[in-house]
Amino acid sequence: xxxxxDHIQDIMQNSVEAGATEVTxxxxxxxxxDVFIIRxxxxxxxxxxxxxxxxxxxxxxxxxxxxxxxxLSLLEMTAKxxxxxxxxxxxxxxxxxxxxxxxxxxxxxxxxxxxxATIKGFIVVNPEITxxxxxxxxxxxxxxTSREIAAALGEEIPLTHPDVLSWLDSFLTGGxxxxxxxxxxxxxx
Amino acid sequence: MKTxxxxxxxxxxxxxxxxxxxxxxxxxIVGMGTCGIAAGAREVMAAILDEIAKRQLEDITVRxxxxxxxxxxxxxxxxxxxxxxxxxxxxVKPTDVPTIIAEHVVNGRLVDELVVAKIEEPQ
Numbered sequence: 001x002x003x004x005x006d007h008i009q010d011i012m013q014n015s016v017e018a019g020a021t022e023v024t025x026x027x028x029x030x031x032x033x034d035v036f037i038i039r040x041x042x043x044x045x046x047x048x049x050x051x052x053x054x055x056x057x058x059x060x061x062x063x064x065x066x067x068x069x070x071x072l073s074l075l076e077m078t079a080k081x082x083x084x085x086x087x088x089x090x091x092x093x094x095x096x097x098x099x100x101x102x103x104x105x106x107x108x109x110x111x112x113x114x115x116x117a118t119i120k121g122f123i124v125v126n127p128e129i130t131x132x133x134x135x136x137x138x139x140x141x142x143x144x145t146s147r148e149i150a151a152a153l154g155e156e157i158p159l160t161h162p163d164v165l166s167w168l169d170s171f172l173t174g175g176x177x178x179x180x181x182x183x184x185x186x187x188x189x
Numbered sequence: 190m191k192t193x194x195x196x197x198x199x200x201x202x203x204x205x206x207x208x209x210x211x212x213x214x215x216x217x218i219v220g221m222g223t224c225g226i227a228a229g230a231r232e233v234m235a236a237i238l239d240e241i242a243k244r245q246l247e248d249i250t251v252r253x254x255x256x257x258x259x260x261x262x263x264x265x266x267x268x269x270x271x272x273x274x275x276x277x278x279x280x281v282k283p284t285d286v287p288t289i290i291a292e293h294v295v296n297g298r299l300v301d302e303l304v305v306a307k308i309e310e311p312q
Contacts, residue, residue, distance in 0.1 A: 006226050013221050017255055063256065071223045117235040124238060125219075125253045144193075152196040157203055160249050165242040167199060170191040 001074055003113025004038060004102075010071045011040045011098050012122055016129065017062070018044025018096065024132040027115070029104065031138055036084075036102040036109060047090040055088060075100055082109040116172040123149070123168065124159045137179040144175070214248030215294055220265035222256025228263035229282070236286035237266075244290065262305050268293050279305035 001007055008025065015023045020042035028037040047055060054060045056076045061069025075098070076086040083103035090096035102109045115135075123131055123146050134143040149168075157164060219225070219234050234253070241249055259265060262279035268289065269275045276299060278289060285303060292298045 001227060006231065009221065009231055010223050010226050013226075013253070013255060016253075069223075074223070114231075114235070117238075118231055121231065121234045121238060121253075125234075125251050148193055149196065152193050152200065154200055154204075157200060158248075158250075160238075160241060160251055161203070161247060162242040162245045163199055163203065164196075165238055167191055167196055169242070171193075171196075174191060 001078065001110070003110050004036075004078075005113035005115045005118045007071075007075050007078065007100065008038060008040070008115065009118050009122070011075065014071060014098075015040065015042035015044050015096070016126060018042060018046070020044035020095070020129060022130040022132070024134070025119075027112070027135045029112075029137045031104055034104045036104045037099065038101075039097065039099045041095065041097040043095040046092045046094050046096055048092050052088060052090050056086065072098070078102075078108075078110060082106040084109075116169070116176050120165070120168045120172055124165070127159055135176060135179060140179050142175040142179050144171075214250055215271065216250045216252065216267070216269040217294070218252045218254055218267040218269075220255075220257060220263055221253035222260075222263075224256050224260035225263045225265065230264045232283045233264045233266065233281050233286060236283035237290070240286055240290045244295070246290075246294070249294070259305070265305070270294070270297060273297070275308040276304055277306035277308075278303040 001010070012023055012025065022043045024041045026037075026039040028035070051060065056072045058070050058073040063069055072086070072088070079086050079100045079102055083106045084101040087099045088096065119131070119133060127150070131146040133145070134141065153159070153164065159168075217237060219230055219237065221230050221234070237251060241251075257265070259279070264281045266278045266281045266289065267275055268278065270293075276293065278285070278300065281289070281303060285300070289300055289303070292300050
């Protein structure tokens with residue numbers, strides 16, 4: 001997993017597979033406190049204490065095709081290597097929160113990567129899931145909810161309509177690059 | 190910078206153009222399990238959406254799936270045209286996407302060198 005966006009995509013896919021109808025992604029970059037925090041919360045089916053205790057073990061998985069589930073172990077490995085860690089809260093019927101924190105300036109902290117394209121992909125491919133996005137960089141915030149986008153778009157026009165895809169592209173890329181002072185959206189200096 | 194208001198205006202413009210939205214369009218499904226993501230599925234997904242926008246293709250459904258167990262063949266992309274067999278392409282790179290869209294999605298011609306599986310439509 002070369003970029004943090006890879007981990008984000010992966011964990012959000014866990015939320016989808018847990019039957020979530022609402023997913024909240026919060027990205028907090030704070031250079032003064034030298035922290036980079038990613039928090040993904042969902043209203044999926046959740047995990048009981050027995051599973052939760054060992055969930056970052058690669059041999060613990062809800063999958064049935066294999067007895068290996070690497071997503072959370074890889075997430076934890078990258079976070080620990082960057083001076084941070086992973087915290088997971090979950091309960092059956094109460095959803096799950098996965099929070100990964102990194103030392104912002106750490107040499108081994110991967111770049112965020114193209115998060116705009118990642119989010120665009122998630123929204124378009126999961127139209128029945130509400131995505132809440134909150135991204136703050138040194139106190140500057142860009143946030144939106146896909147509920148508002150769905151309401152503006154209405155029922156008849158699909159998210160895969162080419163003009164809608166273009167709009168999503170500009171909206172997300174513009175909003176996020178603005179956080180870095182209008183620079184490239186995956187600037188990580 | 191685009192706003193949600195721009196989207197409302199876009200909706201009005203699209204609604205005024207009489208366009209029948211028929212269901213049963215082509216489905217494109219991208220494998221997005223951990224193995225897929227590690228193999229570069231995000232970039233392939235981005236390339237697919239970009240190609241759809243570039244070619245102004247309408248009525249395409251894009252979905253993602255988890256790991257199906259063929260991890261060594263990721264990135265896996267399934268294409269299902271209405272009434273046609275479900276074709277699984279393997280080891281797909283972003284540079285393969287324009288070919289898959291142009292040949293298979295638009296013209297119904299399989300990209301043989303990338304095919305890993307073919308499932309007939311259930312009757």
